[in-house]
Amino acid sequence: MEKLKIFFEERAFGVCSKLGERLNFPIDSIRLFFIYASFVTMGSPVILYVSMAMTMKIRKFFRKKNNPVLFD
Numbered sequence: 001m002e003k004l005k006i007f008f009e010e011r012a013f014g015v016c017s018k019l020g021e022r023l024n025f026p027i028d029s030i031r032l033f034f035i036y037a038s039f040v041t042m043g044s045p046v047i048l049y050v051s052m053a054m055t056m057k058i059r060k061f062f063r064k065k066n067n068p069v070l071f072d
Helices: 002-011 015-023 027-040 044-066
Strands: none
Touching: 015 027, 015 044, 027 044
């Protein structure tokens, strides 16, 4: 079970952890909120989660483009 948890944490978008850091809120609580809200509302928080993940990726891309590094 621990290997599965590590696998998803490494490859996930990081939306819940970023929200937890910004709001000073436990990451596990945010993840549970997304899971429970997805079951109650038939999946609509998934759209919110994916849009937030895309926004994070786009912001990261533009930051990298504005601050080029010679050696990655």
